[in-house]
Structure formats: structure tokens, C-alpha cells
Amino acid sequence: METLPIQVTVNSRTYTAEVEPRLLLVHFLRDVLNLTGTHIGCDTTSCGACTVLWNGRPVKSCTVFAVQVDGGEILTVEGLERDGQLHPVQEGFWEEHGLQCGFCTPGMMMTAVALLNENPDPTEEEIRKAISGNLCRCTGYVNIVKAIQYAARKLREGATVHVGGA
């Protein structure tokens, strides 16, 4: 069985590993790096529980091979908080009750972070479209939308935020 060396920066830390080409990025993060905040909810690239930022763009890490991200930067939910300061998106999800079981939440927040990096003042419709690749079975989405609006407000008011991963 072939293995290949990779070097990946995850949440600003650089890791090297030898991996089988078929190792999915999500399993690399969860099983090799022990970053279990990124979840798995389906087999068909449908649910978005596995969403991470790859060079700043949100992607489904269950549909990327770890070898593909060699030399790249990954941001996962574990990298959102900086110096004990929650990212405004994290804060928004907490404030606005944007989560229940919490299983979809990391993926949902990563999508939200990327959306707000690109569009600091999204409408409700834009938010709903942006998160339409992330399924939530618990919340009915209303409070997720509110959570992202909260974060958007907070970011516009000039909360100090790093733009991670990119």
C-alpha cells in the first residue's frame, strides 16, 4: 500500500504525516490529528457537518483526500477562537441559540465564517442560500440565521477578528 508524505497547516500549526492516498481529509483531521470538532453526517456530500475552510474556502472535508491539501491551510472549528476570544460567529451561535444538539454546528459555523468574510452584511435570503449545503435537523434554521446576523453586526462594529486559514 502506497503512502505519501504531506505537510498541512491546520489552525496555524503545521503538521507532517504519511498518509494513504485514500484517506479522507475528515478522517485525517479527526483520527490522525484528533481534531474531532469536525463531524461526519453522511456518505453523499450532502450534510456539511464536515465543513472546514481550505485556503479560506468552505469545503466538505469528507469529499477531499488528505493528499490534496498538501501544502495548504485548513481552518477547523477548533481554530476559530483566538487568545481566549470567541469568534463573533461562535458568540452569535451561543447568544441566539443557534444550536441544539451541536452536531451540525461546527460545519455550520465554518460556512458562516466564510460567508461573512466575503459578505459582511448578508440579507436573510443570502444567509439561507449560503448555508444550504449544511443540514441541521434540530433548529429549524431560524436561530442559525439570527446567529449569523448577530455575528455580522458584531463584525461590522469592528470586533477584532483574524481571518483564519486564508
Next chain:
Amino acid sequence: MIPGPFRYRRVRSVDEAVALLSQLGTDAKVLSGGQSLIPMMKFRLAEPSYLIDINPIPGLDFIEERDGMLRLGALVRESTLERSSLVRQRYPILHDTAEVIADPLVRNLATVGGNLAHGDPANDHPATMLALRAQVVARGPNGERVIPIDDFFVDTFVTALQPDELLTEIRIPAPPPRSGGAYLKFERKVGDYAIAAAAVFLALDEARRITQAGIGLTNLAYKPLRAVDAERALLGQQPSEELFRHAAELAAQATDPVSDLRGPADYKRAVARTMTLRALRRALERAQANA
């Protein structure tokens, strides 16, 4: 769901890709966005021995207008297409299409090249490209060839690409004045393939007669479909609701859908008619705005 084992090769130029493809033959698959290929590998519906990752090839993600053509590099991501102001202003039909493919996360990786190369009649770009009379540029061991889109889709999951060829570019004729296009898709939910979808491109002359008509249909036959009779019925005519209805009916008649969870065949045909009619109306609006 775990993909089967394979060997992985990263390539940094088209030549390198073509050389590897010729060397490895049908054992190898090109990995582009991976958003069709990897799901199939997880279900072991595809078990290539080699993956040739073309993503590191620099400069294959261009969107530019040159020599009367819009040129899209094979590696243009759907999300890039969706955000391109050139595309939005000059080729709104492409924007329409990109926007309804899969979901925003999938679109961040999925490529236009992969969308055509996959040869899936359920994919959305084929219909648009048929309506736009696009050309596909392929590079193989014997050099480059340009494949008219009408010759490109051969069968379900089968295209005119040879196993040792790489799709490098898609060319779309620049829109003449008084032209417009639209893509309308009806799906069960975001992330679903079309129940039926229609791509329409129209160009009018100064007398408001239709001089060009392109209609492509998604997920309505074993391969992407061009509604030739409907196009013919439009040519030389002045647009009218009656004419559009007639054309939409002809387009629906050209379809040969299968009954499945998205609905019975006759339903899909009916939706094809509705989508075609609505796309015709929107294309006309855009053509008139473009006068």
C-alpha cells in the same frame, strides 16, 4: 463509506497530465473538483487504480473573453463562475446555471470542466453549453482538438474524450446584440439534481426576428439533450407567447425521461415544458434589455 485504495499522482502541467494518462490508460482517472468522482469512489462505483490530480496545474482557471469567445479553463470552480462579474453581465445564463448546481460548498470545489467531462445527463452545465453552442478543447498525446458540444456527449457518463485526453478549456461564442439566455431548473430541494431544467439562448435581429435559438435540457434523457425541433420552430419567427408555448411543447416532446423518485416520466416532461417556456420568457426579456 470508504473509497477503495488507489495511487495518487499530482501533475503541474497539462503535458504532464497527458503523458501520465497515456501511460496509465483506463486505470487512471483525472481528479478535478472531485465532487462527482469521490462520492462514486466512496460507494465503490468507481475504483480507479490511479488518480491524477490536475488541481496543481497553474493557469487552468481562467475566465476571459478573447477573439469573440468566452474561454473558461477546465479548473474554473462553479463558485468562481457564479461570482464573476464578466459572466454575470455578459453571460447571465452561465450565472443562472452555476448558481443552481449542488450547494455552495460543493460549488467551491466542483469545476466546469469536470461537470462536462463527467458526462452525466443530470449535470446542469451540459444543457447550457448545448444551448450556447460551446466548444470543448481537449488535449491528448497527439495535441489539441476542438470538439463541438453537439459531438461531445455520447452516452450516459460517456463523452467524446479519449481516456488519454484532458479537457482543458470550454469556448463559448460571445453574445451578439439583442441576445439573451436563461437557465431554469426545478429541483426537489437544494443539492438535488434537476427534475427537469431548461437552458435557452435567443438572439434577435433588428426586426425582432429570432436569428439564433438554442435549447438544452437537463436530466430528461440518457444524455444531455438539445431540443432541435423546438429551436427550428423559433428561428425566423417573432417571439410571442403562442410561439413560445409551441416551442416548449416541442421541447417536451423531445425528452425521454425515466420514471423515478423525482416523478413519473410524463410529469418530468410536463416540467420540461414549463421550464422551457419560462426560460424562453426570461431569455427574451434579457435579449430585449440587451438591445
Next chain:
Amino acid sequence: MTATAVRGIGVPVKRKEDPRFIRGKGTYVDDIKLPGMLFMDIVRSPYAHARIKRIDVSKALAMPGVIDVITGEELAKANLAWMPTLMGDRQMVLPTDRVVYYAQEVAAVIATDRYTAADAVLAVEVEYEPLPPVLNPFEALKPDAPLVRPDREQKSNHIWHWEAGDKEKTDRVFQEAEVVVAQDLYIPRIHVASIETCGCVANYDPATDKLTIWMTSQAPHAHRTVFSLVTGIPEHKIRIISPDIGGGFGGKVPVYPGYVIATYATLKHKKPIKWIEDRSENLQADSFARDYHIHAELAATRDGKIRGLRVHVVADHGAFDAAANPSRFPAGLFSVCTGSYDMEAAHIQVDGVYTTKPPGGVAYRCSFRVTEAVHTIERMVDILADELGMDPAEIRFKNFIQPHQFPYKSPTGWEYDSGNYPAALQKALDMIGYQELRREQAERRARGELMGIGISTFTEIVGAGPSHTFDILGIKMFDSAEIRVHPTGAVIVRIGVQTQGQGHETTFAQIVAEELGIPVEYITVEHGDTDTAPYGLGTYASRSTPTAGAATAVAARKIREKARLIAAHLLEVSPDDLEWKDYAFRVKGAPDRYKTMQEIAFAAYTNFPLGLEPGLEAECYYDPPNLTFPFGAYVCVVDIDRGTGQVKIREFLAVDDCGTIINPMIVEGQIHGGLTMGMAPALFEEIVYDENGTMLTGTFMDYLLPTAVETPHWKTAKTVTPSPHHPLGAKGVGESPTIGAPPAIVNAVVDALSHLGVRHIDIPITPAKVYRILQEKGVAE
């Protein structure tokens, strides 16, 4: 102590569980990693019904990294090839000779990692001889139908017959009735599809002789008892931990074969075994919900007074009756189907049937079979209104159980605790502008447009016990709480129920905060670990607040009573001279002389009166005197696209009444989620099989969970009618919207088409279904 500091009942306290989740630091089962852990993956049947002729595991076993392949034959030797279901049936863990549903577990591979296990599954060779599948329960009941369960004594596919109500009286009412309407309704198979699938890590430690299982369980204690019964291991040697659960909704109540095989494997190999389902396995083999074929009739007077309800249901349970109902209620609480309406008589019959489909009959974010009940009555009332040419709101007002009738004894024997149905409906109609909508509808109809308004005024029934009526496998359905107040006034609460996102760590802390006057941040709630939590029956059927919530309040009150003695001692007054006011014990007439719970707690360990036990702890096993009956009035407005058949929910208003509200933010969140899971089966979700019994909807590409784009912006409102028998007046809410929403949506769609003579459409109302109707009625575009 002020209310602002305590943040007890009624305050939208931010959730205490969230800090770990928003940091990605939750611990779900698949996050657990133990040294030496092996992975299990399952070989599944490609047939719905087949004889197993041969299983050849040699190729799989020869693969590097493969440790073991376990088959039914091996389990049979350990007497583990079968296990009991919660409904007193038995179910195959692994088959020895035949499979009875598509994707049934056939063998299990144990390997050093996930990837190898997945490869090995493909290398296990199984030879089958296909048998005819039995997919339709009506066909299954025919005498010549192939037998699904030859292992049973009774040689038929009929499982049980169950009745409620008064047959004679009901038949009489129907004979006399001026108007009778009848309708067949089918509520299809659906799946809870929580975003986390099921799985476990089973670890037998020979050094301590203890078996620990982390599993996706909504009922860890009940599961421990089942495991003990199945394996013969004494209960104190089994520890079940239900860590963070990524959504339950009923799907994590049953015991699945995978858990049992993993447990067998850890006992055999003395290594931790992890088993995590794929989504496809989850959808294809885990317990389904619904699959009720209902025939309903309503008898009424010509002026619209409902007199009686007669219902017959054929319930498809798949190959094993693995529902999760209280034992004496094989059809759950379906007999609450007389709903919010006062009528003379009702008679309900349900027949359970085996088919070669996966086992189940679990809930789907709803109380036992109440969704089915509510769908039946809410549809029938609309059908009656249509028959009589009455407005659906008017017919409801005319038939509601009136506020003064509570406690109300229903014709099927339930005692509704409290309610004010007319107030809820009136509020909903006023808020949505019902009359205006009806005017708009008339105008649109005149223009050929299709718009509909649907109402549902449901009554929910939640909070099982009481224990004299409800048990699961003989275990009574009480629930429990244990509270310890530490010397500094910090509190640990342990509860017998378990959270899968409902926010128990917050709401239960609020209950204690309110009762003890201790700020909510000093209160920690623990649950889900059978070694530490008191025995409880688990979280489903909205029973947490009605049962464990009550237990928590009662335990807290026990603490308060002891605290009174200590406060009296500290203040040197008689206990009777004290009153509990503004979160402290105060001397009557001298409210400035007081002791807070923090002060009292310290004294409980340092300065307690002679003769009193030190410490400040209490526990309560609460056996509710009755169930609680939340209710609500929902209005839905839809538009239909004549060119595609697509139904668009333009507006949806939910007025809910769940009694006293502990945390309004959490309640609203539960309602949003419940509405979405009500909409999903109404418009999108259905489990479909082909004629061979192969499931066609085994992935999220075809089992359609709505995204944020399909989901409307829910509007919510409330009325508050406390439960008279619950210590806090609370009723439980998580599931009301799931049962109330589907009929509101269906009623709206049917309303949009009623002028064309449409009376009923079965769910899911897909665009294809609607378009067919539009074509039949000649209004398709």
C-alpha cells in the same frame, strides 16, 4: 438574591452546554478513542427476504489487519443470535439461516482500523437464495402470504390487535348520525435521520471485570437493563455512557444489533470495539417511524357537531416489532386521536403486521404515535368541514372541548389536564389576519391562482408515566433527580433523563435555581452515565420536563424543607416563623432578617442544629399522577405553482401552549426545530422500496432533509395554561410542532384545491403528486 441574579424559571438563560459545542469540544461517540481500539463494520443483506446458504469469511479473515468476522452461527452458540425488543418481540442480532429485510446485518468484521474493516466487509462472501418479499401489510395479512416470522408460534404475519374506546356506543352514534365522512389516510415510513448516526464504543476491561459502553442512547439506564438481561452480566458490572448525542428524535431509543455485536466482540477480544454507522446504514436499517394505513370515519350532525370517531389502522412494523412504546400500548398513545374535540364516542382498532422491511415503529420527534393520531383527526375535521360547507375555523370552534370542561375525560379514556383551545385558535387567527387571507384567497381564485390556508388545532399527550399505566419491559415509567448542595452553595444535579440537544443542562439548572435561590451558574447538571445518574427511563416523547423536571423540582423542595430547619437554627427562630420569599428564608414580619441558600448550605456542613443530619442533599423518584396535554393552534398559508406542482409555504404561524415555560429561548428553538421536522414528512421525506424490497431512499440524495432554503421563517407565539398537576405547571414542548405542523400544511394544500373537489392528499405532498391532481382537474399549466 434577586431574580436577575438567580435567573430561574422564565428567563432566556444562554445554554450552559454551548461553550463546548461552539468550540468543537463536544464529545460524541465517534470522538471517543481508546488505546488498542478495534473497528467494527457490518456486512448487510442485499435482499429483503432470503435464505442464507453459505457465509464464507476466509478471504476477509486473510486480509492484513482483519481480526475477526462474527456471524450469527457464532452468536447462537453464546445464545446471542436473538435479542428481545422493547415491545416484547424478539429480533435477530445476526441471522443464522435467513434475512428478513434489505440491509439487515449479516456478519460483522473486526479490524484494526475503519478502512480495513470497510474493505473486509466487501470480502465476506454470502450466498443467498432469494425468497419472495412481503412489502404491503394488506398482502401480508392474506392467508397465502409468505411467512415473515416462521420462528413464531403463530403462523401468520399478524402481530397483535389492539382496541380503545367503546365499540357499541360508537357504532350506535354512527347509525344515528346525520352525516358521516370517511377517508383512507396513509402516513408513510419516514426516518428521524439525526445528523449524527448511531454507534458505540464497547470496552470490556478484564482487570476490573467491567463492561463500559459509550453509545448513542436516549435511554442509557433502560439499555443497561436490556444488556444485562441479554448477556447475563450483572447490572452493576455494566456502565452505559451516553455522551453528547447528535440528535435523537426517537431513533436512539431502540437497541440495535450493532451495539450487541460490538459488546460481544469486546467480551471476546478484550479490546475496545468501535462501531459507527454510515448514513446509508442508518437510513436503511435503523428503526423507522410511522407506516400507518388509517381508515377513519367521523359522524356528525348536519350543523357540524362532531358525535363520534371510528378508526381502523393497519400498522406495518417490518420484520420485528421493535417499536419503543410503553409495553401495554402497542399502538402507543394513538387513541388520543379524538383530539381537541368533544364527542360522544370513539372506537379505535389497530392491527400490527409483519413485512420484510426493517423493524421499528419508533417516534420521530413526537410522542408515541401521537402524530398519527393528530393527523387523523385534524384531516378528518377538515374533511367534515368541506362536506358541510363550513369554514375550518368555525367547525373547530364549534367542537372544541371548552375551558370549563377540564379535567376532561376523553371517549378513549384519557384525562386531559388543562387547556384553552378557543383562546389559542383565536389568537392564531387574529395574528395571521385570517379574514384578510380568506379575502385574498377568493381574489386569487378568481384569477386562477391557487392559494390555501390550513389550520391545525392539536392536542398533544406527553410525559409518560404514570407508572400504574406505563412501563417498558416492566420498568415503570417514572423519572428521577438527585441534588447535592455543596458547602459553598454550588450544586450538582443528576437526572435520569438524557439530553440530545434539548438543553437539559440549562433548563434543569434553572429549575433548581428558581427553587433554591442559587444563581444558575453555580449549578451543574449531569446525566447520561449509568454509574452516576439515578435510574431513569430516558428522553423521548417529550417526557423530560413532565417527569424528570418534576422530580428535580420536588427534590429541590425537599432540600428547601431541610434548609428551613437550618435557617431557623441560624436565625434562632422557630421554623414556622420563616417564610421563603425573594429567594431566601425570611423571618415573618422582619424580612430583613434572612438567610440565603448559600449561607444555609455552609451551615449544613459546619453549623447544623443538633439532631439534624449534616449535609444538604435530596433525591426524588417522581411518578407523575397523569400525563400532560400541551396543545396549539397552527395556521399555514401556501401557494401552488401550476406549472410544476410545487407547494410553497408563504407563512406559518405556530401558537403553542406548553404550560409554564422554563426557558423561553429554548422553547422557541424547540418549536422551530419541531416545525421543520413536521414540514419535512409533509412535503419531502419518505422511505420508498422497490418491488424487491430494496430501499430506494437510502442516502441523503434521495431521503430529502430540508435545507434553510426550503424551510420558511417560522413565526411563533404562545398562550400559557399551566398543568394543574405538575409541580411547576410545565408540560413539555419539543414535539408538539412535529405533530401539529403536518396537518396544517396538508390542510392548506387541500384548501388551495378544495374548490376543484379535492378532499385529501397523502403525505409527502410532492410536486409530482400535486401536478397529477392539477392535470386531473384541468388546471395544470
